Amino acid sequence: MSADLPPALAAAIAARLEGRGRAALADRARRQSERYRAGGGSAAVVTDETDALAYALARAPATYAACHAAFAALAELAELAPASLLDAGAGTGSASWAAAEVWPSLTAATFLDSNPAFLAAASDLGGGHAALAGAARLRGDLAADADLPAADLVVASYALAELPDAQIAATALRLWAAAGAALVIIEPGSPAGWRRILAIRAALIEAGAPIAAPCPHEAACPVEAPDWCHFSQRLARSRDHRRAKAASIPFEDEKFIYLAALRAPAVRPAARIVGPSHAAKPAITLKLCTAGGVLEHRPYPRRDKAAYAGVRRLGWGDAIFEEPASGPRISGKD
Numbered sequence: 001m002s003a004d005l006p007p008a009l010a011a012a013i014a015a016r017l018e019g020r021g022r023a024a025l026a027d028r029a030r031r032q033s034e035r036y037r038a039g040g041g042s043a044a045v046v047t048d049e050t051d052a053l054a055y056a057l058a059r060a061p062a063t064y065a066a067c068h069a070a071f072a073a074l075a076e077l078a079e080l081a082p083a084s085l086l087d088a089g090a091g092t093g094s095a096s097w098a099a100a101e102v103w104p105s106l107t108a109a110t111f112l113d114s115n116p117a118f119l120a121a122a123s124d125l126g127g128g129h130a131a132l133a134g135a136a137r138l139r140g141d142l143a144a145d146a147d148l149p150a151a152d153l154v155v156a157s158y159a160l161a162e163l164p165d166a167q168i169a170a171t172a173l174r175l176w177a178a179a180g181a182a183l184v185i186i187e188p189g190s191p192a193g194w195r196r197i198l199a200i201r202a203a204l205i206e207a208g209a210p211i212a213a214p215c216p217h218e219a220a221c222p223v224e225a226p227d228w229c230h231f232s233q234r235l236a237r238s239r240d241h242r243r244a245k246a247a248s249i250p251f252e253d254e255k256f257i258y259l260a261a262l263r264a265p266a267v268r269p270a271a272r273i274v275g276p277s278h279a280a281k282p283a284i285t286l287k288l289c290t291a292g293g294v295l296e297h298r299p300y301p302r303r304d305k306a307a308y309a310g311v312r313r314l315g316w317g318d319a320i321f322e323e324p325a326s327g328p329r330i331s332g333k334d
């Protein structure tokens with residue numbers, strides 16, 4: 001499954017760019033990314049339709065790719081067929097498009113956001129997808145006390161980063177309460193994003209929510225600072241996307257972290273690859289988080305043909321389902 005924007009969404013964004021000055025859009029996209037890098041929220045830099053379009057152009061391809069990767073990882077572990085979706089902090093609706101791609105069972109969606117410019121853009125762009133065209137629009141505060149609308153699948157993508165730290169765990173529990181089948185939270189793949197996910201993970205485990213991914217265990221996270229758990233998804237940049245970001249390279253690698261909790265039982269992998277693999281002549285070495293809650297750098301020697309063939313095509317983020325044949329293990333940090 002491709003992590004690039006679905007053609008209908010890419011075409012909808014391109015159609016809305018017609019007649020608009022690219023320099024002004026690039027300027028708005030730059031202001032937004034400066035704000036995100038400084039740890040600020042989107043409310044001050046997304047105030048109208050043009051801002052929302054600048055976001056859709058510069059950031060939506062990457063958040064779509066991250067959501068798609070997280071959802072695909074979850075779909076590998078459980079046979080989910082969600083019919084309804086709550087996209088909490090929907091922005092321009094990237095997470096909804098990715099969910100509809102991974103789970104064609106979706107027929108109903110709700111976009112929840114505090115920002116009317118984002119809500120309008122999500123509805124406008126969602127009009128190009130059968131499952132999203134009739135999506136309900138809910139203007140509200142994720143972190144407020146009111147109950148969230150229930151849905152089979154609840155997603156918060158790059159949204160909890162905009163809440164004060166003190167509200168994040170409680171908000172995650174409210175999202176879980178609204179989730180009939182699954183909750184997926186996606187955050188930027190930075191040390192701060194990982195720390196948020198750790199706090200959410202602890203709160204969910206304490207509340208009895210079964211963690212399905214990415215961790216193949218519910219023990220303490222074995223990753224230690226200054227290292228941090230995160231994943232990376234490559235995505236193509238269109239010409240307009242490159243212009244909006246003043247970039248020349250035709251692709252980018254989006255770093256992200258996610259957490260998925262499931263109400264139904266899921267397959268528990270033997271390990272997940274939590275870093276880039278190192279291929280050398282004698283062996284491939286994988287950085288694994290194992291079902292035992294241990295971080296290992298495990299070499300798979302070429303001479304061990306069966307074990308090597310089993311992992312040769314796997315990469316960062318993939319699950320390993322069978323306990324790999326043992327090689328010499330090197331436990332611990334990088």
Ligand SMILES: C[S@@+](CC[C@H](N)C(=O)[O-])C[C@H]1O[C@@H](n2cnc3c(N)ncnc32)[C@H](O)[C@@H]1O
Pocket residue numbers: 041042043059060063064088089090091092093094095112113114115118140141142143156157158159162163
């Ligand atoms: C960085 S954008 C992410 C948008 C989209 N989910 C994505 O992945 O591209 C963060 C979104 O969360 C929304 N948001 C932030 N705080 C919120 C709150 N307290 N209640 C509802 N929405 C909120 C913002 O308006 C914005 O749409």
